[in-house]
Amino acid sequence: MALISPSRRLRRTPFSEGVEAQGVKAYTVYNRMLLPTVFESPEADYRHLKEHVQVWDVACERQVELRGPDAGKLMQMLTPRDLRGMMHGQCFYVPIVDETGGMLNDPVAVKLSEDRWWISIADSDLLYWVKGIANGWRLDVLVDEPDVSPLGIQGPKSDDLLARVFEDSVRDIKFFRFGWFQFEGRDLAIARSGYSKQGGFEIYVDGTDIGMPLWNALFDAGEDLNVRAGCPNLIERIEGGLLSYGNDMTDDNTPHECGLGKFCNTHTAIGCIGRDALLRVAAEGPVQQIRPIAIGGDKVPGCDRPWPVYANGTKVGQVTSAAWSPDFETNVAIGMMRMTHWDAGTTVEVETTDGMRPAVVQEKFWI
Amino acid sequence: MALISPSRRLRRTPFSEGVEAQGVKAYTVYNRMLLPTVFESPEADYRHLKEHVQVWDVACERQVELRGPDAGKLMQMLTPRDLRGMMHGQCFYVPIVDETGGMLNDPVAVKLSEDRWWISIADSDLLYWVKGIANGWRLDVLVDEPDVSPLGIQGPKSDDLLARVFEDSVRDIKFFRFGWFQFEGRDLAIARSGYSKQGGFEIYVDGTDIGMPLWNALFDAGEDLNVRAGCPNLIERIEGGLLSYGNDMTDDNTPHECGLGKFCNTHTAIGCIGRDALLRVAAEGPVQQIRPIAIGGDKVPGCDRPWPVYANGTKVGQVTSAAWSPDFETNVAIGMMRMTHWDAGTTVEVETTDGMRPAVVQEKFWI
Incomplete structure (x- = not known):
């Protein structure tokens, strides 16, 4: 791996100081912000995540805030x-599409009130699309990026840790719901959500100034829970089938291709900009779709580019995320497969950067 | 420095293979694409750039293509x-602003014909803003990112190198103009432009497939010119006063604050979305502005966050790019200074990450 050059353009976060003190070894860049990728090693971080509790600097999940009379209308256009049917206090995973039905982002929408929303974004400048739409359609809404930075608490001991720092009622937060909790006199939204399958929360830290105080409070409270700094773990997220925008899908893909058809109510989502384009896809179904794929052989190299998938010498798909899974003792992968070869059990070949490997399309993701 | 984790999301370029073969040591991420930052060392790369000729993988300067009857109208809205007065074959440096006059990008617009433009972008997803505006205003224009990747040729021997690979008439290309030249039967636009003050060109490589053939042809032809792989050099670009979007300016800043008032024709740029907001700024002038700043002491650390600038204990600005200059034997820097302290010769203090340093506002950039 090469080094990453520091610059202001690759933004630090309210938690960077804590991340550095915990010995971060590698980063990626996500929404022009530093996102840690390795502390001890991908395998050790993975094991710890499945057994204990981790604090994740996911400030890079920037918020796009919509505020004003047309906020709800704009949100539905996106x-x-x-x-x-969405109520205050709910979070919805929402595919965002352009006028052709191409995915622009796959964020979580947080409904604070009828006229105030946060969109907690994946890796693209969704702010620019939303601002352009609001301007062009002359909507009565303010759109900007507030000083709000999510902090993830993930792992089986997440409830125990948060109950100590906030109050016991954090345990009652339902999946993809959020509640308001106080820290140092400030109200923070805490949602039961996060980019792992190990359970946990995302705290919407409202104000850079309380970032490190909260970080430190969590580590002070969780010493006997073996709390550590962590980060989205490549192995665990592939096992769990958590897609990554920019890796497993781009604006070339419709939500249906990404297996997100269940989040598309094309008949009733009146006002959605990409609705016309998606009506046909919804009726006929996509010709390619995301699939879990097990790749044979020992540990694959890092998947730094799409790996073509072949059957009898013909390209039938591509793999875009892959890692060796210690728990399942195979290389777990996410790929986009043509319908002729997407059935579970189909054997194919994947051209990795260190050679061709046998692979099998799976029925389900691993966890 | 930490490592950078590979993933498909941090896109490789048509020239990555060549960059790796030349021993790239560090990257940044720019428009979700890998941009090399160091080959030998920042100082050695700098010296070589000023004396010879370098080939730069700047594919990360992605293009936003506007095509259709409303392309020119849309371009002026931005x-x-x-x-x-812009003619085909011209390149214009164009601040792009939102409805408040905030900078969204500072790209180079390339006019291919009346109804076809490329916008060669700095580091933000300008594509999303342009698509949103085109959609909201119902313009008759196609907006997308074509498979076009700029390759920079920079340094005093640039003309000699390009004349060998293309034809001698590349020497006649005027500054910020482009011409069409053939390579392996394909027409490529070549502009006299680039992100250094050492002279040179940008080749708009139209098609990933000819990326490495062109790269190899340049290295084969330039062996006796001491051609090497290079990249935008932090030291040289600060000496030359070349601003970096995301470092030296963000959407918080107007073009006037960035010293780009000369590119703002607020009275005649009819249709520009941010025109109303900028009229007042144009009349009254900004209250803060970009300035060259010399920072005392030995080599400063990497400027990975805004460094506050103080005078008598009061914050009067910030530095956002800084590096030790071997040629000028001082730390050269770019900062945004309040008007009370922006005059040349003003002495201030800069709070770097390794302590307070004396500094002086300069009359001009160094080269």
């Missing part, structure tokens, strides 16, 4: 998911 | 620079 996504084919029907938002009419 | 920028306060008056584009009416």
Whole structure:
């Protein structure tokens, strides 16, 4: 691996000081912000995540805030998911599409009130699309990026840790719901959500100034829980089938291709900009779709580019995320497969950067 | 420095293979794409750039293509620079602003024909803003990112190198103009432009497939010119006063604050979305502005966050790019200074990450 050059453009976060003190070894860049990728090693971080509790600097999940009378209308224009039944205090995973139905982002929408929303974004400048749409359609709404930085608490001991720092009622937060809790006199939204399958929360840290005080409070409170700094873990997220925008999908893909058809209510999501384009896809189904894929042989190299997938010498798909899974003792992978070769049990070949490997399309993700 | 984790999301370029073969040591991420930052060392790369010729993988300067009857109208909506006099074959540096006059990007617009433009972007997803505006205003224009990757040729021997690979008439290309030249039967636009003050060109490589053939042809032809792989050099670009979007300016800043008032024709740029907001700024002038700053002491650390600038204990600005200059034997820096302290010769203090340093506002950049 090469080094990453520091610059202000690759933004630090309210938690960077804590991340550095915990010995971060590698980063990626996500929304022009530093996102840790390795502390001890991907395998050791993975094992710890499955057994204990980790604090994740995911400030790079920037918020796009919509505020004003047209906030709800604008939010529905952005996504084919029907938002009419959504209540305050709910989080919805929402595919965001352009006028052709191409995915621009796959964020979580947080409904604070009828006229105030946060969109907690994946890796693309969704702010620019939303601002452009609001301007062009002359909507009565303010769109900007507030000083709000999510902090992830992930792992089986997450409830225990948060109950100590906030109050016991954090245990009652339901999946993809959030509640308001106080820290040093400030109200923070805490949601039961996060980019792992090990359970946990995301704290929407409102204000850079309380970032490190909260970070330190969590580590002070969790010493006997073996709390550590962590980060989204490549192995665990592939096992769990958590997609990554920019890796497993781009604006070339429709939500249906990404297996997100269940989040598309194309008949009732009136006002969605990409609705017309998606109606046909919704009726006929996609011709390619995301699939879990097990790749044979020993540990694969890092998947730094799409790996073509072949059957009888013909390209039938591509793999875009892959890692060796210690728990399942195979290389777990996410790929986009043509419908002719997407059935579970289909054997194919994957051209990795260190050679061709046998592979099998799986019925389900691993966890 | 920490390591950078490979993933498909941090896109490789058509020239990555060549960059790796030349021993790249560090990267940054720019428009979600890998941009080399160091080959031998920042100082050695700098010296070589000033004496010989380098080939730069700047594919990360992605293009936003506008095509259709409303392309010119849309282009003018994006920028306060008056584009009416612009001819085919010209490149214009164009601040791009939102409805508040905040900078969204500072790209180079390339006019291919009346109804076809490329916008060669700095580090933000300008594509999303342009697509949103085109959609909201119902313009008759196609907006997308084509498979076009700029390759920079920079340094005093640039003309000699390009004349060998293309034809002698590349020497006749004027500054910020481009011409069409053939390589392996394909027409490529070559502009006299680039992100250094050492002279040179940018080749708009149209098609990933000819990336490495062109790269190899340049190295084969330039052996006796001492051609090497290079990259935008932090030291040289600060000496030359070349601003970096995301470092020296963000969407918090107007073009006038960035010293780009000369590119804002607020009275005649009819249709520009941010024009109303900028009219007042243009009349009254900004209250803070970009300035060259010399920082005392030995080599400063990497500027990975804004460094506050103080005078008598009061914050009067910030430094966002800084490096030790071997040629000028001082730390050269770019900062945003309040008007009370922006005059040349003003002495201030800069709080770097390794302590307070004396500094002086300069009259001009160094080269």
